[in-house]
């Protein structure tokens with residue numbers, strides 16, 4: 001596995017855990033505002049909106065940090081793209 005792939009796998013695994021509470025809170029505050037399923041009893045609408053708004057940016061960043069490298073690694077696994085050859089830059093040009 002190349003250094004890049006090791007880094008990408010770490011990014012996928014580390015970002016997965018904060019993503020879990022952030023996505024759950026995002027859904028919860030959304031449903032609280034909506035008043036569905038009686039969840040509006042948990043928190044007033046104004047606080048839910050403030051929290052929901054604050055969660056947008058971390059959610060977008062975490063989704064990108066989690067899924068872009070995950071998709072990249074999956075494409076490599078499926079053979080749709082090749083692994084980056086890390087020695088290529090220093091290697092002699094190939095004589096054909």
Ligand code: HEM
Pocket residue numbers: 012013014016017019020023066067068070071
């Ligand atoms: C709300 C959305 C998501 C949440 C909360 C989430 C959460 C997690 C968590 C907690 C893990 C375990 C990390 C570990 O092993 O330490 C994980 C692994 C993984 N996730 Fe997600 N994930 C989400 C969306 C996605 C999406 C959209 C993709 C792909 C496009 C994805 C791809 C993966 C992959 C490939 C792994 C396994 C990495 C490995 O080989 O260990 N996830 N995710």
